[in-house]
Amino acid sequence: MQKFSLNRRLVIIIVCVIVSFALMTVSVTMRNKKSTPPLIQQFGNDIVGLVDRVVAIPTNGLSGSVSSVSELLNTYQENQQLKKQVSELAQTKVRDQTLAKENKQLKKEMQLNASLTDYTAVSAAVITRTPSSWQSQVVINKGAAAGVKKNMPVMSGSGLIGRVAEVNKTNSKVELITDNNDSSNRFAVQITTKSGKTVNGVLSGYKATTGQITMDNITTKAKLAKGDKVVTSGLGGVTPKGLYVGTVAKATGSDYGLATKLYITPATDLSALNIVTVAVSKQ
Amino acid sequence: MYRLSKLRFGFPVFLFLALFLDGSISQVFSVQMFRYPTAMVSHLVVLWLVCGVLFEADDGTFDMPLGRWAAVAGAVFDLYYTGIFGIAVFIFPLVVYLTRRLASWIRPNFLSGLLIYFIDITVVEGLGYLASRAMRLNTGAGSAFLVNTLGPTLAFNLAMFVILYFPIRWVYNWLK
Numbered sequence: 001m002q003k004f005s006l007n008r009r010l011v012i013i014i015v016c017v018i019v020s021f022a023l024m025t026v027s028v029t030m031r032n033k034k035s036t037p038p039l040i041q042q043f044g045n046d047i048v049g050l051v052d053r054v055v056a057i058p059t060n061g062l063s064g065s066v067s068s069v070s071e072l073l074n075t076y077q078e079n080q081q082l083k084k085q086v087s088e089l090a091q092t093k094v095r096d097q098t099l100a101k102e103n104k105q106l107k108k109e110m111q112l113n114a115s116l117t118d119y120t121a122v123s124a125a126v127i128t129r130t131p132s133s134w135q136s137q138v139v140i141n142k143g144a145a146a147g148v149k150k151n152m153p154v155m156s157g158s159g160l161i162g163r164v165a166e167v168n169k170t171n172s173k174v175e176l177i178t179d180n181n182d183s184s185n186r187f188a189v190q191i192t193t194k195s196g197k198t199v200n201g202v203l204s205g206y207k208a209t210t211g212q213i214t215m216d217n218i219t220t221k222a223k224l225a226k227g228d229k230v231v232t233s234g235l236g237g238v239t240p241k242g243l244y245v246g247t248v249a250k251a252t253g254s255d256y257g258l259a260t261k262l263y264i265t266p267a268t269d270l271s272a273l274n275i276v277t278v279a280v281s282k283q
Numbered sequence: 284m285y286r287l288s289k290l291r292f293g294f295p296v297f298l299f300l301a302l303f304l305d306g307s308i309s310q311v312f313s314v315q316m317f318r319y320p321t322a323m324v325s326h327l328v329v330l331w332l333v334c335g336v337l338f339e340a341d342d343g344t345f346d347m348p349l350g351r352w353a354a355v356a357g358a359v360f361d362l363y364y365t366g367i368f369g370i371a372v373f374i375f376p377l378v379v380y381l382t383r384r385l386a387s388w389i390r391p392n393f394l395s396g397l398l399i400y401f402i403d404i405t406v407v408e409g410l411g412y413l414a415s416r417a418m419r420l421n422t423g424a425g426s427a428f429l430v431n432t433l434g435p436t437l438a439f440n441l442a443m444f445v446i447l448y449f450p451i452r453w454v455y456n457w458l459k
Binding site: 016019020021022023024025026027028031037041044045048049051052054055056059060062063126127128129130131132133134135136137138139165166173180208209211269271272273 | 299300303304305306307308309310311313314317318319320322324325326359361362363364365366367368369370372373411412414415417418420421422423431432436
Protein backbone atom coordinates (compact mmCIF):
# COMPACT_ATOMS: atom_id res chain seq x y z
CA MET A 1 0.00 0.00 0.00
CA GLN A 2 2.84 2.30 0.98
CA LYS A 3 4.68 1.49 -2.23
CA PHE A 4 1.57 2.04 -4.32
CA SER A 5 0.93 5.48 -2.88
CA LEU A 6 4.57 6.45 -3.41
CA ASN A 7 4.35 5.36 -7.05
CA ARG A 8 1.12 7.20 -7.52
CA ARG A 9 2.61 10.34 -6.11
CA LEU A 10 5.58 10.04 -8.45
CA VAL A 11 3.27 9.61 -11.41
CA ILE A 12 1.26 12.67 -10.36
CA ILE A 13 4.43 14.75 -10.06
CA ILE A 14 5.74 13.65 -13.44
CA VAL A 15 2.39 14.27 -15.11
CA CYS A 16 2.23 17.73 -13.53
CA VAL A 17 5.72 18.60 -14.73
CA ILE A 18 4.94 17.43 -18.26
CA VAL A 19 1.62 19.27 -18.38
CA SER A 20 3.29 22.39 -16.98
CA PHE A 21 5.99 22.35 -19.62
CA ALA A 22 3.45 21.70 -22.36
CA LEU A 23 1.32 24.64 -21.23
CA MET A 24 4.33 26.92 -20.94
CA THR A 25 5.57 25.98 -24.39
CA VAL A 26 2.14 26.51 -25.92
CA SER A 27 1.70 29.91 -24.29
CA VAL A 28 5.20 31.09 -25.19
CA THR A 29 4.65 30.01 -28.78
CA MET A 30 1.28 31.72 -28.94
CA ARG A 31 2.75 34.86 -27.43
CA ASN A 32 5.42 34.92 -30.13
CA LYS A 33 3.23 34.00 -33.08
CA LYS A 34 -0.19 35.46 -32.57
CA SER A 35 -1.07 39.13 -32.44
CA THR A 36 -3.61 38.69 -29.66
CA PRO A 37 -4.01 36.02 -26.97
CA PRO A 38 -6.95 33.57 -27.21
CA LEU A 39 -10.34 35.11 -26.61
CA ILE A 40 -10.85 33.47 -23.22
CA GLN A 41 -7.51 34.73 -21.97
CA GLN A 42 -8.25 38.19 -23.31
CA PHE A 43 -11.63 38.23 -21.61
CA GLY A 44 -10.19 36.99 -18.32
CA ASN A 45 -7.38 39.52 -18.44
CA ASP A 46 -9.85 42.33 -19.09
CA ILE A 47 -11.95 41.38 -16.09
CA VAL A 48 -8.92 40.91 -13.83
CA GLY A 49 -7.57 44.23 -15.09
CA LEU A 50 -10.80 45.97 -14.15
CA VAL A 51 -10.81 44.44 -10.67
CA ASP A 52 -7.13 45.27 -10.25
CA ARG A 53 -7.90 48.96 -10.76
CA VAL A 54 -9.84 48.90 -7.49
CA VAL A 55 -6.55 48.11 -5.73
CA ALA A 56 -4.14 49.84 -8.07
CA ILE A 57 -5.74 53.27 -8.33
CA PRO A 58 -5.72 53.99 -4.55
CA THR A 59 -2.14 52.70 -4.09
CA ASN A 60 -0.81 54.56 -7.11
CA GLY A 61 -2.66 57.67 -5.94
CA LEU A 62 -1.15 57.31 -2.49
CA SER A 63 2.36 57.01 -3.85
CA GLY A 64 1.67 59.96 -6.14
CA SER A 65 0.67 62.18 -3.24
CA VAL A 66 3.69 61.10 -1.18
CA SER A 67 6.08 61.84 -4.02
CA SER A 68 4.38 65.18 -4.72
CA VAL A 69 5.05 66.22 -1.11
CA SER A 70 8.72 65.32 -1.47
CA GLU A 71 8.87 67.07 -4.81
CA LEU A 72 7.43 70.20 -3.24
CA LEU A 73 10.65 70.63 -1.28
CA ASN A 74 12.84 71.36 -4.29
CA THR A 75 10.20 73.11 -6.34
CA TYR A 76 11.78 76.56 -6.20
CA GLN A 77 15.15 75.56 -7.64
CA GLU A 78 13.53 73.37 -10.23
CA ASN A 79 11.20 76.16 -11.25
CA GLN A 80 14.07 78.54 -11.91
CA GLN A 81 15.92 76.00 -13.99
CA LEU A 82 12.83 75.02 -15.91
CA LYS A 83 11.90 78.62 -16.72
CA LYS A 84 15.16 78.99 -18.57
CA GLN A 85 14.50 75.82 -20.50
CA VAL A 86 10.95 76.84 -21.34
CA SER A 87 12.04 80.03 -23.04
CA GLU A 88 14.42 78.01 -25.19
CA LEU A 89 11.75 75.42 -25.87
CA ALA A 90 9.25 77.99 -27.12
CA GLN A 91 11.65 78.85 -29.88
CA THR A 92 12.13 75.20 -30.81
CA LYS A 93 8.42 74.53 -30.68
CA VAL A 94 7.54 77.34 -33.06
CA ARG A 95 10.19 76.16 -35.46
CA ASP A 96 8.93 72.60 -35.09
CA GLN A 97 5.39 73.70 -35.91
CA THR A 98 6.54 75.58 -38.98
CA LEU A 99 8.57 72.62 -40.16
CA ALA A 100 5.71 70.21 -39.53
CA LYS A 101 3.41 72.41 -41.55
CA GLU A 102 5.89 72.67 -44.36
CA ASN A 103 6.42 68.94 -44.22
CA LYS A 104 2.70 68.37 -44.52
CA GLN A 105 2.42 70.67 -47.50
CA LEU A 106 5.36 69.03 -49.22
CA LYS A 107 3.93 65.59 -48.59
CA LYS A 108 0.63 66.71 -50.03
CA GLU A 109 2.37 67.98 -53.11
CA MET A 110 4.19 64.69 -53.50
CA GLN A 111 0.96 62.80 -52.77
CA LEU A 112 2.59 61.01 -49.89
CA ASN A 113 0.03 60.10 -47.24
CA ALA A 114 1.96 58.75 -44.31
CA SER A 115 5.68 58.30 -43.96
CA LEU A 116 7.72 56.44 -41.39
CA THR A 117 7.75 59.36 -38.97
CA ASP A 118 3.97 59.61 -38.66
CA TYR A 119 2.38 58.23 -35.55
CA THR A 120 -0.31 59.11 -33.06
CA ALA A 121 0.56 59.03 -29.41
CA VAL A 122 -1.78 57.15 -27.10
CA SER A 123 -0.98 57.91 -23.49
CA ALA A 124 -1.72 55.29 -20.89
CA ALA A 125 -1.29 54.88 -17.14
CA VAL A 126 0.64 51.99 -15.69
CA ILE A 127 -1.74 49.89 -13.62
CA THR A 128 0.65 47.37 -12.17
CA ARG A 129 3.99 45.69 -12.58
CA THR A 130 4.69 41.98 -12.90
CA PRO A 131 5.97 40.82 -9.51
CA SER A 132 8.76 38.75 -11.00
CA SER A 133 12.47 39.34 -11.24
CA TRP A 134 13.01 38.15 -14.79
CA GLN A 135 10.01 39.60 -16.48
CA SER A 136 10.37 43.35 -16.52
CA GLN A 137 6.84 43.95 -17.59
CA VAL A 138 4.12 46.45 -16.77
CA VAL A 139 0.39 46.39 -17.44
CA ILE A 140 -1.03 49.59 -18.94
CA ASN A 141 -4.66 50.67 -19.06
CA LYS A 142 -5.06 50.94 -22.84
CA GLY A 143 -5.67 48.03 -25.15
CA ALA A 144 -7.00 47.08 -28.53
CA ALA A 145 -9.97 49.39 -28.01
CA ALA A 146 -7.61 52.39 -28.08
CA GLY A 147 -5.80 51.17 -31.17
CA VAL A 148 -2.86 49.51 -29.45
CA LYS A 149 -1.37 46.59 -31.34
CA LYS A 150 1.26 44.04 -30.50
CA ASN A 151 4.91 45.07 -30.94
CA MET A 152 4.20 48.79 -30.90
CA PRO A 153 6.92 50.83 -29.21
CA VAL A 154 6.22 52.42 -25.84
CA MET A 155 7.83 55.61 -24.56
CA SER A 156 8.00 57.36 -21.24
CA GLY A 157 9.36 60.83 -20.64
CA SER A 158 11.59 61.48 -23.58
CA GLY A 159 12.72 58.01 -24.51
CA LEU A 160 11.82 54.54 -25.63
CA ILE A 161 11.14 52.09 -22.79
CA GLY A 162 9.80 48.94 -24.38
CA ARG A 163 7.30 47.30 -26.64
CA VAL A 164 3.77 45.99 -26.35
CA ALA A 165 3.94 42.25 -25.72
CA GLU A 166 0.29 41.31 -25.33
CA VAL A 167 -2.89 43.16 -26.18
CA ASN A 168 -6.26 42.67 -24.53
CA LYS A 169 -9.34 44.80 -25.10
CA THR A 170 -8.80 47.27 -22.28
CA ASN A 171 -5.28 46.63 -21.05
CA SER A 172 -2.00 45.44 -22.45
CA LYS A 173 1.35 44.22 -21.26
CA VAL A 174 4.50 46.15 -22.03
CA GLU A 175 7.82 44.38 -22.04
CA LEU A 176 10.53 46.80 -20.96
CA ILE A 177 13.92 47.14 -22.61
CA THR A 178 15.47 45.98 -19.33
CA ASP A 179 13.92 42.54 -19.83
CA ASN A 180 16.63 40.21 -21.00
CA ASN A 181 14.69 37.70 -23.00
CA ASP A 182 15.28 36.97 -26.63
CA SER A 183 12.87 39.35 -28.27
CA SER A 184 12.14 42.26 -25.94
CA ASN A 185 14.71 44.78 -27.05
CA ARG A 186 15.31 44.25 -30.73
CA PHE A 187 14.61 47.68 -32.10
CA ALA A 188 15.96 48.90 -35.41
CA VAL A 189 17.81 52.12 -34.64
CA GLN A 190 20.05 54.61 -36.35
CA ILE A 191 22.74 56.98 -35.19
CA THR A 192 23.66 60.16 -36.94
CA THR A 193 27.31 60.90 -36.29
CA LYS A 194 28.80 64.36 -35.91
CA SER A 195 30.12 64.18 -39.47
CA GLY A 196 26.60 63.58 -40.73
CA LYS A 197 26.86 59.89 -41.53
CA THR A 198 23.99 57.58 -40.62
CA VAL A 199 24.73 54.24 -38.99
CA ASN A 200 21.96 51.64 -38.90
CA GLY A 201 21.73 48.76 -36.49
CA VAL A 202 19.62 46.75 -34.10
CA LEU A 203 19.57 46.97 -30.30
CA SER A 204 20.83 43.71 -28.89
CA GLY A 205 20.34 43.68 -25.16
CA TYR A 206 20.50 45.36 -21.81
CA LYS A 207 23.43 45.38 -19.42
CA ALA A 208 22.01 45.46 -15.92
CA THR A 209 25.29 46.20 -14.16
CA THR A 210 25.67 49.59 -15.83
CA GLY A 211 22.07 50.21 -16.84
CA GLN A 212 22.99 50.58 -20.48
CA ILE A 213 21.46 49.28 -23.66
CA THR A 214 23.85 47.42 -25.93
CA MET A 215 23.98 47.43 -29.69
CA ASP A 216 26.14 44.82 -31.34
CA ASN A 217 27.52 43.94 -34.77
CA ILE A 218 27.94 47.39 -36.23
CA THR A 219 30.10 47.22 -39.31
CA THR A 220 30.75 50.78 -40.27
CA LYS A 221 33.79 52.93 -40.73
CA ALA A 222 32.01 56.01 -39.43
CA LYS A 223 33.44 57.29 -36.20
CA LEU A 224 30.95 57.01 -33.39
CA ALA A 225 31.51 59.38 -30.53
CA LYS A 226 30.18 59.63 -27.02
CA GLY A 227 26.99 61.67 -26.93
CA ASP A 228 25.74 60.77 -30.42
CA LYS A 229 21.97 60.45 -30.33
CA VAL A 230 20.34 57.10 -31.02
CA VAL A 231 16.83 57.10 -32.54
CA THR A 232 14.63 54.40 -34.01
CA SER A 233 15.05 54.04 -37.75
CA GLY A 234 11.55 52.91 -38.60
CA LEU A 235 12.84 49.99 -40.63
CA GLY A 236 11.12 46.66 -40.63
CA GLY A 237 7.89 46.83 -38.71
CA VAL A 238 5.50 48.89 -36.68
CA THR A 239 8.05 51.17 -35.00
CA PRO A 240 7.89 54.70 -36.39
CA LYS A 241 11.01 56.59 -37.26
CA GLY A 242 12.60 59.09 -34.93
CA LEU A 243 11.78 57.88 -31.43
CA TYR A 244 14.56 58.85 -29.08
CA VAL A 245 16.36 55.92 -27.47
CA GLY A 246 19.37 57.44 -25.77
CA THR A 247 22.89 58.63 -26.27
CA VAL A 248 26.05 56.69 -27.05
CA ALA A 249 28.05 56.10 -23.89
CA LYS A 250 30.91 53.98 -25.16
CA ALA A 251 31.99 52.29 -28.37
CA THR A 252 34.19 49.23 -28.13
CA GLY A 253 35.23 46.32 -30.29
CA SER A 254 32.66 43.52 -30.17
CA ASP A 255 33.29 40.10 -28.64
CA TYR A 256 35.05 38.80 -31.74
CA GLY A 257 36.86 42.01 -32.57
CA LEU A 258 35.47 42.42 -36.08
CA ALA A 259 32.57 44.75 -35.52
CA THR A 260 31.83 47.59 -33.12
CA LYS A 261 29.78 47.22 -29.97
CA LEU A 262 27.98 50.24 -28.56
CA TYR A 263 26.75 51.04 -25.08
CA ILE A 264 23.80 53.39 -25.02
CA THR A 265 22.62 55.37 -22.01
CA PRO A 266 18.80 55.25 -22.05
CA ALA A 267 17.02 58.60 -22.23
CA THR A 268 14.66 57.88 -19.35
CA ASP A 269 14.78 56.16 -16.00
CA LEU A 270 13.56 52.69 -16.88
CA SER A 271 12.54 51.66 -13.39
CA ALA A 272 10.16 54.47 -12.42
CA LEU A 273 7.22 54.46 -14.81
CA ASN A 274 3.79 55.94 -14.20
CA ILE A 275 2.53 57.38 -17.45
CA VAL A 276 3.65 55.92 -20.75
CA THR A 277 2.95 56.72 -24.39
CA VAL A 278 2.27 54.12 -27.01
CA ALA A 279 3.34 55.18 -30.49
CA VAL A 280 0.55 53.99 -32.77
CA SER A 281 1.89 54.16 -36.29
CA LYS A 282 -0.48 55.10 -39.08
CA GLN A 283 0.77 52.63 -41.63
CA MET B 284 -17.69 24.59 9.43
CA TYR B 285 -16.03 26.23 6.42
CA ARG B 286 -19.27 26.44 4.51
CA LEU B 287 -20.97 28.38 7.26
CA SER B 288 -18.22 30.86 8.08
CA LYS B 289 -17.38 34.26 6.71
CA LEU B 290 -14.15 32.70 5.42
CA ARG B 291 -15.99 31.22 2.50
CA PHE B 292 -16.25 34.68 0.94
CA GLY B 293 -13.59 36.48 2.92
CA PHE B 294 -10.80 34.12 1.96
CA PRO B 295 -10.95 34.69 -1.82
CA VAL B 296 -11.44 38.43 -1.34
CA PHE B 297 -8.25 38.71 0.68
CA LEU B 298 -6.50 36.27 -1.67
CA PHE B 299 -7.11 38.51 -4.66
CA LEU B 300 -6.35 41.61 -2.61
CA ALA B 301 -2.95 40.09 -1.81
CA LEU B 302 -2.46 39.14 -5.46
CA PHE B 303 -3.15 42.66 -6.69
CA LEU B 304 -1.16 44.25 -3.88
CA ASP B 305 1.88 42.27 -5.07
CA GLY B 306 1.69 44.01 -8.41
CA SER B 307 0.91 47.42 -6.93
CA ILE B 308 3.79 47.20 -4.45
CA SER B 309 6.11 46.21 -7.29
CA GLN B 310 4.88 49.19 -9.30
CA VAL B 311 4.98 51.80 -6.53
CA PHE B 312 8.35 50.72 -5.13
CA SER B 313 9.83 49.62 -8.45
CA VAL B 314 12.80 51.95 -8.01
CA GLN B 315 13.71 50.42 -4.68
CA MET B 316 12.79 46.83 -5.51
CA PHE B 317 13.94 46.29 -9.05
CA ARG B 318 17.00 48.47 -9.45
CA TYR B 319 20.21 46.58 -10.07
CA PRO B 320 21.66 44.63 -8.28
CA THR B 321 18.67 43.70 -6.15
CA ALA B 322 15.42 42.23 -7.34
CA MET B 323 12.93 41.85 -4.52
CA VAL B 324 9.78 40.06 -5.52
CA SER B 325 6.75 40.53 -3.33
CA HIS B 326 4.84 37.31 -2.61
CA LEU B 327 1.95 38.46 -0.44
CA VAL B 328 -0.37 35.96 -2.10
CA VAL B 329 1.91 33.12 -1.00
CA LEU B 330 1.95 34.65 2.49
CA TRP B 331 -1.86 34.62 2.59
CA LEU B 332 -1.98 30.98 1.43
CA VAL B 333 0.73 29.81 3.84
CA CYS B 334 -0.93 31.62 6.73
CA GLY B 335 -4.16 29.88 5.72
CA VAL B 336 -2.45 26.51 6.21
CA LEU B 337 -0.81 27.57 9.48
CA PHE B 338 -4.02 28.88 11.05
CA GLU B 339 -6.07 26.03 9.62
CA ALA B 340 -3.85 23.69 11.65
CA ASP B 341 -4.49 25.86 14.72
CA ASP B 342 -7.76 24.09 15.34
CA GLY B 343 -8.03 20.76 13.57
CA THR B 344 -11.69 21.10 12.62
CA PHE B 345 -11.17 23.65 9.93
CA ASP B 346 -10.53 22.44 6.40
CA MET B 347 -10.31 25.02 3.67
CA PRO B 348 -10.06 24.27 -0.07
CA LEU B 349 -6.67 25.98 -0.11
CA GLY B 350 -5.20 23.91 -2.94
CA ARG B 351 -8.02 24.86 -5.31
CA TRP B 352 -7.82 28.54 -4.47
CA ALA B 353 -4.04 28.39 -4.83
CA ALA B 354 -4.49 27.03 -8.35
CA VAL B 355 -6.98 29.79 -9.16
CA ALA B 356 -4.62 32.47 -7.83
CA GLY B 357 -1.78 30.88 -9.78
CA ALA B 358 -3.81 30.87 -12.98
CA VAL B 359 -4.70 34.55 -12.58
CA PHE B 360 -1.07 35.33 -11.76
CA ASP B 361 0.13 33.54 -14.89
CA LEU B 362 -2.41 35.03 -17.26
CA TYR B 363 -2.58 38.56 -15.93
CA TYR B 364 0.95 39.23 -14.73
CA THR B 365 3.33 37.12 -16.77
CA GLY B 366 1.25 36.06 -19.78
CA ILE B 367 2.84 32.62 -19.67
CA PHE B 368 0.44 30.00 -18.42
CA GLY B 369 1.69 26.98 -16.52
CA ILE B 370 4.17 28.23 -13.90
CA ALA B 371 2.41 29.69 -10.87
CA VAL B 372 -0.67 27.58 -11.50
CA PHE B 373 1.39 24.56 -10.43
CA ILE B 374 3.77 26.20 -7.98
CA PHE B 375 1.13 27.77 -5.72
CA PRO B 376 -0.76 24.50 -5.02
CA LEU B 377 2.60 22.78 -4.54
CA VAL B 378 3.46 25.36 -1.87
CA VAL B 379 0.16 24.70 -0.10
CA TYR B 380 0.83 20.96 -0.20
CA LEU B 381 4.40 21.44 1.03
CA THR B 382 3.29 23.72 3.85
CA ARG B 383 0.65 21.19 4.93
CA ARG B 384 3.29 18.44 5.07
CA LEU B 385 5.72 20.61 6.99
CA ALA B 386 3.01 21.81 9.37
CA SER B 387 2.10 18.21 10.14
CA TRP B 388 5.70 17.53 11.23
CA ILE B 389 6.43 20.68 13.18
CA ARG B 390 3.77 22.37 15.22
CA PRO B 391 3.23 25.73 13.56
CA ASN B 392 3.78 28.85 15.58
CA PHE B 393 5.34 32.21 14.76
CA LEU B 394 8.95 31.00 14.61
CA SER B 395 8.38 27.65 12.91
CA GLY B 396 6.02 29.49 10.56
CA LEU B 397 8.90 31.77 9.64
CA LEU B 398 11.01 28.70 8.88
CA ILE B 399 8.27 27.13 6.78
CA TYR B 400 7.76 30.39 4.90
CA PHE B 401 11.51 30.56 4.23
CA ILE B 402 11.35 27.13 2.58
CA ASP B 403 8.19 28.08 0.65
CA ILE B 404 9.66 31.26 -0.80
CA THR B 405 12.82 29.38 -1.76
CA VAL B 406 10.69 26.80 -3.57
CA VAL B 407 8.58 29.44 -5.34
CA GLU B 408 11.58 31.45 -6.51
CA GLY B 409 13.74 28.41 -7.31
CA LEU B 410 11.10 26.64 -9.39
CA GLY B 411 10.13 29.91 -11.04
CA TYR B 412 13.76 30.45 -11.97
CA LEU B 413 14.12 26.92 -13.38
CA ALA B 414 10.92 27.25 -15.39
CA SER B 415 11.86 30.62 -16.83
CA ARG B 416 15.34 29.36 -17.66
CA ALA B 417 13.82 26.37 -19.44
CA MET B 418 11.54 28.68 -21.42
CA ARG B 419 14.45 31.04 -22.17
CA LEU B 420 12.70 33.97 -20.52
CA ASN B 421 15.87 34.82 -18.69
CA THR B 422 19.49 34.13 -19.32
CA GLY B 423 20.90 34.83 -15.87
CA ALA B 424 23.35 32.44 -14.21
CA GLY B 425 22.38 30.44 -11.14
CA SER B 426 24.83 32.29 -8.91
CA ALA B 427 23.41 35.63 -10.02
CA PHE B 428 19.93 34.33 -9.21
CA LEU B 429 21.00 33.31 -5.70
CA VAL B 430 22.69 36.61 -4.91
CA ASN B 431 20.57 39.16 -6.76
CA THR B 432 17.11 37.65 -6.59
CA LEU B 433 16.72 34.92 -4.00
CA GLY B 434 18.58 36.69 -1.20
CA PRO B 435 16.77 40.04 -1.40
CA THR B 436 13.44 38.31 -2.07
CA LEU B 437 13.80 36.15 1.03
CA ALA B 438 14.78 39.17 3.10
CA PHE B 439 11.78 41.18 1.87
CA ASN B 440 9.25 38.38 2.26
CA LEU B 441 10.44 37.26 5.69
CA ALA B 442 10.18 40.87 6.82
CA MET B 443 6.63 40.94 5.46
CA PHE B 444 5.91 37.70 7.34
CA VAL B 445 7.15 39.21 10.60
CA ILE B 446 5.11 42.38 10.07
CA LEU B 447 1.92 40.74 8.80
CA TYR B 448 1.76 37.45 10.76
CA PHE B 449 -0.28 38.80 13.65
CA PRO B 450 -2.56 41.06 11.53
CA ILE B 451 -3.31 38.13 9.21
CA ARG B 452 -4.02 35.85 12.17
CA TRP B 453 -6.42 38.48 13.47
CA VAL B 454 -8.12 38.61 10.06
CA TYR B 455 -8.45 34.82 9.94
CA ASN B 456 -9.89 34.69 13.45
CA TRP B 457 -12.32 37.46 12.56
CA LEU B 458 -13.41 35.60 9.44
CA LYS B 459 -13.79 32.22 11.13
